[in-house]
Amino acid sequence: MTKGSRVDSVPDRPNEAKYRGVILGAALGDALGWPHENRARNASGAPRGALVFQSWVKRSGGRFQPHEEMIPAGTYSDDTQLVIAVARSRLQQRRWWDYFSRVELPLWTIYEKGGGGATIRAAKSWLKGVAPWRGPATDVEKYFNAGGNGAAMRIAPHVLVSVDQPFDVAAKSIVVDSVITHGHPQGIVGALSYGYALWIALRNNSTLEYGQLIRDVLGNRSYWSNFPDVSDVWPDWYQIASEHDFESNWSLAVDAQTRQLEIGLNGLDAGALSVEQETLEAIGCFDKKILGAGTVAASASIYLASRYAAGPMEGVATGAFSKGADTDTLASMTGALAGAISGLDWLGSLVRSVQDYEFLSNLSADLQRVLPEDRPFDPVDSRYIGEFYRYLDGNGAVPIPPGLPKKAHAADMVRSKSDNLRARSWVLDGPGDQTLVIKKLDRPRTQNRQREDQDAFEFDESQQSQRTAEFAGVGLFAANIERSTAFYRDLLRLPVVRETPKLIQLGTHLVLRQSDGRVVAGTGTIVYIQVLDIRACVREFDRWKLDVPEIEQNGSRLSFLCRDPDGRTVEVFQR
Structure with missing residues (x-):
């Protein structure tokens, strides 16, 4: 594809499946990759490579505020949180940049999950009412050195909103958004090239050939390599940026983006499976100095989406399990591109276990018909x-x-790792709403109160690596799942941490299922046990001279059913 050909034609508006595929694909990749991101500091020792979501424990706070957070299976991170924040801003205000920078981004500081340093610094600056390019000199310097992928990861809603218009409309929105948090061209160019790839894929109504997407992005460099005029939105931005070598850095960033995309294309042309990790390494995905750059994330996600256009889930999984890379962002951006290319079907049943599945589905539908309310x-x-x-x-x-x-209701999702630190958390949720977990760290008023809080959320790190099995939860059948959910959530204050059309998970260990009539409500309890080696477990049944259960496989999940001495059903699984 070259400039002046079909790239300029007006396409049919993408179908709903593509809108849902972009948003849900991004969330699925994020949730799959986040536990494996090095920065996430996963303390659970969870296995890599299985296409399932897993609960895990996140260590945070460094020396001064050490604490651990419980992360339920399927939870997404800052990548999806910021996609949602941008989408909500587009839906609320025609001057969406004001709303994003003055409402959504400052509020995000109290519920962010795994946010990058540049985005958090900028958000805190906006919280004070100061644009990050107008702050103290040292902060401004940091801002104009911020070229990470925090801008690229969130720009999909801009492309969805303006996909039936020329790319320069989306490009301006992408840059207006990017500079809210990132001032270095590495971050902005990455957002533009990735946005262009999304725009191309969404507008394409035929089957993409192997490598076609990355060739189209390279062949139409002029569409994403120019900095649009944003002076009507941020009047003094470019003048201030020019004092920080912006023009020369822009040329270097465009050249770097082009070079990385060419590396990806050469990897595709080589064709051998063995070059995949070599290609990601050559792009810079494992280089600690640049792995978080916007250009690297864009190039790698475009490469994976191009390579696996015929099998998108494999491309997302490759990003999610690329040890040493920025796995959540790489998998999220690859997932969004896969949704733009292939729609929804490739996501399978796994996507229904993503946090806030219903909310994300509705949000993607809303982005098809944006009519901002423009309320004060x-x-x-x-x-x-x-x-x-x-x-x-x-x-x-x-x-x-x-x-x-x-x-809002209190929830035991955070544990302090210091006698001098109190950790509290709350969950904000509701039927069909986004789920927010908010934590607060402060000094305890009394030592006794601190110890009481510690006992509320127990971890046993010393035994984590020695266990071959662990209690995973109890499932209860309910005659009316809405009524039962209200009882446990609203009366007993258990947080809803996962919701699908068939089940509700409350807290870490309770699952409610709607009775289908075959099981009498109030009976049919199921105990869930997760094991490290399910076949070794089955051999124990034979050694104990018990009926040997038959292992069933559902995707990568292995399981069998048995009964305990009291007749309760026990589901044993490995994932």
């Missing part, structure tokens, strides 16, 4: 954040921005 809004500032925490503590009320969950 108040910026989120430090005072608002203080009021929000007081609201979570049960003191007073606070207005919650549109599109965010309105119900």
